[in-house]
Amino acid sequence: MNGLIVGVCPVLRPEPASSKFKFLWLVVAILAILMTGCGRPGTQVERGIRDQILLFGNKAEPQDLDPHVIEGVGEHNIMMALFESLVGEDPKTLMPVPGVAERWEISPDGKVYIFHLRNAKWSNGDSVTAEDFVKSYRRILTPTLGSRYAYMLHPIKNARPFNEGKLTDPSQVGVRAIDPHTLEITLECPTSYLLNMMANHYSWWPVHLPTVQKHGDPYRPGNRWTRPENHVGNGPFRLAEWVPNSVIRVRKNTNYWDAATVRLNGIDFLPIESVDSEERSFRAGQMHTTYELPNAKVDTYKRDNPGVLRIDDYLGNYFYRLNVTHPALKDKRVRHALSMAVDRKAIVEIVTRGGQKPAFAFTPPDTKGYTSRAQLTFDIEGAKKLLAEAGHPGGKGLPPIEIHYNTSENHRVMAEAVQQMWKKNLGIEATLRNEEWKVYMDSQGHTNYMASRSGWIGDYPDPNTFLGTFLSYSGNNRTGWNNPEYDRLINQADCTADEKQRYELLQKAEAILLDDLPLIPIYYYTRVYLLHPSVKNWHPTLLDHHPYKYVYLEALPK
Amino acid sequence: MLRFIAARLLQTIPVLLMVATLTFFMVRSVPGGPFDSEKSVPEQVKRQIEAYYGLDKPLVRQYLDYMGHLVRGDLGPSYKYANRTVNEMIALTFPVSLQLGALALGIALLVGMTAGVVAALRPNSPIDYLASGLSMTGICLPTFVMGPLLILVFALTLKWFNASGWFEPRDRILPALTLGVVYAAYVARLTRGGMLEILSQDFIRTARAKGANATRVLFRHALRGGLLPVVSFLGPAAAGIVTGSFVIEMIFQIPGLGRHFVTSAFNRDFTMITGIVVFYAALIVFFNLAVDIVQIWLNPKLKFH
Numbered sequence: 001m002n003g004l005i006v007g008v009c010p011v012l013r014p015e016p017a018s019s020k021f022k023f024l025w026l027v028v029a030i031l032a033i034l035m036t037g038c039g040r041p042g043t044q045v046e047r048g049i050r051d052q053i054l055l056f057g058n059k060a061e062p063q064d065l066d067p068h069v070i071e072g073v074g075e076h077n078i079m080m081a082l083f084e085s086l087v088g089e090d091p092k093t094l095m096p097v098p099g100v101a102e103r104w105e106i107s108p109d110g111k112v113y114i115f116h117l118r119n120a121k122w123s124n125g126d127s128v129t130a131e132d133f134v135k136s137y138r139r140i141l142t143p144t145l146g147s148r149y150a151y152m153l154h155p156i157k158n159a160r161p162f163n164e165g166k167l168t169d170p171s172q173v174g175v176r177a178i179d180p181h182t183l184e185i186t187l188e189c190p191t192s193y194l195l196n197m198m199a200n201h202y203s204w205w206p207v208h209l210p211t212v213q214k215h216g217d218p219y220r221p222g223n224r225w226t227r228p229e230n231h232v233g234n235g236p237f238r239l240a241e242w243v244p245n246s247v248i249r250v251r252k253n254t255n256y257w258d259a260a261t262v263r264l265n266g267i268d269f270l271p272i273e274s275v276d277s278e279e280r281s282f283r284a285g286q287m288h289t290t291y292e293l294p295n296a297k298v299d300t301y302k303r304d305n306p307g308v309l310r311i312d313d314y315l316g317n318y319f320y321r322l323n324v325t326h327p328a329l330k331d332k333r334v335r336h337a338l339s340m341a342v343d344r345k346a347i348v349e350i351v352t353r354g355g356q357k358p359a360f361a362f363t364p365p366d367t368k369g370y371t372s373r374a375q376l377t378f379d380i381e382g383a384k385k386l387l388a389e390a391g392h393p394g395g396k397g398l399p400p401i402e403i404h405y406n407t408s409e410n411h412r413v414m415a416e417a418v419q420q421m422w423k424k425n426l427g428i429e430a431t432l433r434n435e436e437w438k439v440y441m442d443s444q445g446h447t448n449y450m451a452s453r454s455g456w457i458g459d460y461p462d463p464n465t466f467l468g469t470f471l472s473y474s475g476n477n478r479t480g481w482n483n484p485e486y487d488r489l490i491n492q493a494d495c496t497a498d499e500k501q502r503y504e505l506l507q508k509a510e511a512i513l514l515d516d517l518p519l520i521p522i523y524y525y526t527r528v529y530l531l532h533p534s535v536k537n538w539h540p541t542l543l544d545h546h547p548y549k550y551v552y553l554e555a556l557p558k
Numbered sequence: 559m560l561r562f563i564a565a566r567l568l569q570t571i572p573v574l575l576m577v578a579t580l581t582f583f584m585v586r587s588v589p590g591g592p593f594d595s596e597k598s599v600p601e602q603v604k605r606q607i608e609a610y611y612g613l614d615k616p617l618v619r620q621y622l623d624y625m626g627h628l629v630r631g632d633l634g635p636s637y638k639y640a641n642r643t644v645n646e647m648i649a650l651t652f653p654v655s656l657q658l659g660a661l662a663l664g665i666a667l668l669v670g671m672t673a674g675v676v677a678a679l680r681p682n683s684p685i686d687y688l689a690s691g692l693s694m695t696g697i698c699l700p701t702f703v704m705g706p707l708l709i710l711v712f713a714l715t716l717k718w719f720n721a722s723g724w725f726e727p728r729d730r731i732l733p734a735l736t737l738g739v740v741y742a743a744y745v746a747r748l749t750r751g752g753m754l755e756i757l758s759q760d761f762i763r764t765a766r767a768k769g770a771n772a773t774r775v776l777f778r779h780a781l782r783g784g785l786l787p788v789v790s791f792l793g794p795a796a797a798g799i800v801t802g803s804f805v806i807e808m809i810f811q812i813p814g815l816g817r818h819f820v821t822s823a824f825n826r827d828f829t830m831i832t833g834i835v836v837f838y839a840a841l842i843v844f845f846n847l848a849v850d851i852v853q854i855w856l857n858p859k860l861k862f863h
Contacts, residue, residue, distance in 0.1 A: 147603065284721035
C-alpha cells in the first residue's frame with residue numbers, strides 16, 4: 001500500500017532538461033522521495049486516525065489464520081477480527097451477548113442448547129447457516145486435523161470419543177442443524193461456562209467449509225485456504241493482505257451483519273518480537289497499541305508519560321510448580337514452609353512493578369464471581385516452625401532447592417528474589433537453572449526439576465480453566481501431584497448445573513489444592529502495554545480481548 | 559575458466575549434502591520438538607500431527623525421505639507455519655535480506671574505499687587519523703548498539719525515518735547504514751593497508767617518474783593491486799552481510815531471511831532450520847567462488863587451474 005502511494009506521488013520533473021542535468025535531477029528526486037516519504041502529513045498513527053486504521057502490535061507471526069489449527073494469544077487477536085461465534089463478547093465484561101445467534105434457549109436440565117441464527121453472511125456473500133457450525137465442530141474434532149484446542153469442545157455429547165478416534169461416525173456428535181437457522185447442541189453434562197467458551201475462544205468459531213475444501217483436505221493441517229486471496233470469514237473484518245513477519249492487514253467486511261456498528265475501516269497487525277523495537281516504534285508514532293512493555297520502562301512511563309501506559313488486570317497466575325515426587329519436596333510441610341517464606345508483596349512492589357497483585361490462591365479473585373476461600377499466608381515464623389516439624393530446623397538436612405526457569409531477564413530477577421527470601425527467612429539454599437524455552441518445557445513436561453517457574457492464563461473467565469489444570473490426568477499438571485478427591489470434585493462440578501453448588505464444589509477442590517500445595521502462587525498477572533489516547537472504546541478486560549467492532553479512533557484535541 | 563567453475567561446483571555437492579546431514583541430525587538431538595507448547599497437547603493429537611509430517615517413522619527413514627526431497631529441490635513443509643513451505647518462505651524473505659545486504663555492501667564499499675584511499679594518500683596526517691579512528695569505532699560498535707543509536711537520533715529525535723518496518727523506500731536507509739558501517743570500517747582499514755603497500759612499490763615510482771599524473775597513478779596503477787585484500791575480504795563479507803543480518807532484522811523488524819532463521823530455531827521448525835542452513839551454505843560457496851574468479855582476474859600472479 002505504501003509502495004503504491006510512493007508510486008503515484010508526483011516526481012519532480014523539470015522539462016526540458018538538458019541531458020547534462022538529467023542525472024542530477026534524478027538523484028534529487030530520489031532523495032526527496034526517500035527523505036520525505038512523499039511529504040505525507042503526520043505520523044502513521046495520525047494517518048491511522050484519519051483513515052480509521054488501527055495499528056496493532058501483535059508480538060509474533062501467527063502460525064496460521066485458521067481458528068481450528070492455531071494456538072496462542074497473538075493468533076486470537078487476529079481471529080477476533082476475522083470470525084464471529086454464535087455468541088459474542090460484551091466489550092466491557094466479555095460476558096456472552098448475541099453474535100451469529102440472535103437468541104438461544106437452554107433446556108431445564110442444562111444439557112440442550114438451541115441457537116436461533118440471524119441472517120448473517122460470510123465475507124464472500126454466502127449465508128451463515130446452522131449447517132456451517134455443524135461442519136465446523138465436526139472438523140475441529142476430527143482426529144486427523146490434530147487440533148490442539150479440540151478439547152475445548154469435549155463438553156459436547158460424544159465429542160471426546162470422536163476426537164480420540166474411538167468413535168468414527170461424526171453424526172453421533174451432539175450437534176445438529178434443525179433447519180438452516182436453528183442449531184441444537186447436546187452436552188454430556190450441563191456445562192455452565194459453555195457460552196463463555198463459545199464467546200471467548202476461537203476453537204468454537206466457524207469456518208466456511210466449501211472454501212476450505214476448495215484449497216486442500218479440510219481434515220489435514222497445511223491447507224492453503226487462509227491465504228488472503230482465498231480467505232473467507234464471517235467477522236467484522238476480512239483478510240486483505242498477509243506479508244509474513246511484516247504485517248497482516250484486515251479491512252472492513254461489508255457483508256458483516258452488523259457492519260453499521262463497525263467504526264474502524266481496518267486493523268494492521270504488526271508482528272514485532274522485540275519488546276524494545278516495539279516500544280521505539282510506538283514512540284516514533286508507528287502504532288496505536290503495543291503488545292507489551294519492557295519491565296525496565298514501566299517506571300519511566302509512569303513518571304513521564306502516564307497517559308499512554310496501560311496496566312490492566314489479566315486472568316493469569318505466575319507461580320512456581322513444585323515437584324512433589326522429589327525426595328526433598330515430598331513432605332507438604334516443607335512445601336508450605338517454602339510458600340510461607342515468599343514475600344509476595346515485596347515481589348510485586350520491588351521486582352515486577354507492573355501493578356501485579358500478590359497471589360495467595362490459584363484462581364484469581366473474582367473470576368466470574370468466584371474467589372477462593374482458602375488462602376495462603378506470608379508467615380516467616382510459621383514457616384520456620386513447619387520446617388522444624390518436618391525435621392529440618394533452620395533448613396538443616398535439606399539439599400539446595402533448584403529454581404528452574406526459561407531464559408529471561410524478568411524470570412531470573414524473580415528467581416533471585418525468591419532465592420534470597422528462602423535463604424534469609426528459612427536458611428534454605430537455592431540454586432538457579434535457566435533453560436531455553438523448548439528445553440525448559442521439555443524438562444517441565446518430564447518433571448525434571450525441583451521448583452519450576454510457570455504461568456497460567458485462563459482461556460475463558462471461569463474458575464474451571466484454572467482448577468482443571470491440576471487434574472491428575474491433565475497434561476498441564478506436570479508436578480507429579482494427584483489427589484482422587486480433587487479429581488472427583490472437579491468432575492462433579494462440571495456436571496453441576498446450579499452455579500452456587502458448582503462453586504461450592506470448586507471451593508472444596510481449591511482448598512485441597514492449596515493444602516497439598518504442589519505449587520507456590522506468586523502473583524496475579526496484569527497486562528502492561530502502551531495505548532495511544534486516540535483509541536476509544538478500548539476497555540480493560542480480564543482476557544485482554546477488545547471486541548473491535550466497537551473500537552474507533554478519535555483525533556486528539558490540538 | 560569454465561572447467562574451473564564446473565570443478566568447483568561439483569565439489570559443492572558433497573559439501574551441501576554433508577551440511578544437510580549434520581543439520582538434520584543436530585536439530586533433532588536438541589530437547590523439545592516443533593509441536594511442544596506451553597499448554598499441553600493431548601497425546602493422540604500430537605501423534606496425529608507427527609504422523610502427518612512423517613515424524614513417527616524411524617529416524618533413518620525420515621532422513622532418507624528428507625534427502626530424497628532435497629535433491630529434487632524440495633525443502634519440505636514448515637512445521638510451524640502450517641500453510642507454507644520452506645521453499646516459499648525462503649523465496650519470500652531472501653530477496654528482502656538480499657536487498658538490505660546489497661545496500662549495506664554498497665555503503666561499505668563506497669565509504670570504506672574512499673576513506674581508505676584518502677588515508678593512504680596522506681599517511682599519518684590528521685585526515686588519516688580521523689579515517690582510521692572512525693573506522694576503529696565502526697569496528698568496535700556492535701550492530702545492536704549502532705542500530706538503536708541511529709534510531710534514537712534519526713527516528714525518535716529528528717523524526718526523519720521510521721523506527722522499524724520495511725514498507726517505504728526510506729525504511730531501507732537506517733538498517734543498511736547500520737549493517738554497512740561495520741563493513742565500511744573493515745574495508746577502509748584493508749584499503750588503507752593495501753594501498754600503502756602498493757604505493758611504496760617500485761612500479762609506482764616508475765610511473766610517477768614517467769610523468770603520469772597523480773590521478774592516473776592512483777586509479778590506473780595502484781588501485782588494482784591495492785584493492786586485492788578488499789576483494790578477498792569481500793567474499794566472506796558479502797556472505798556475512800546477507801546471512802548475518804538477523805540482529806539488524808530483529809532491531810528494525812525487517813521481514814528477511816535472517817530473522818526468520820532465528821525464530822525457526824526457537825520454534826524447532828526442523829525443516830525450516832535445515833532448509834535455511836543448506837541454502838546459506840550454498841550461498842557462501844557461491845560467494846567464495848565468485849571472489850576467487852574476481853581475484854584471479856585482478857591478480858595476474860594467479861591462474862585458473
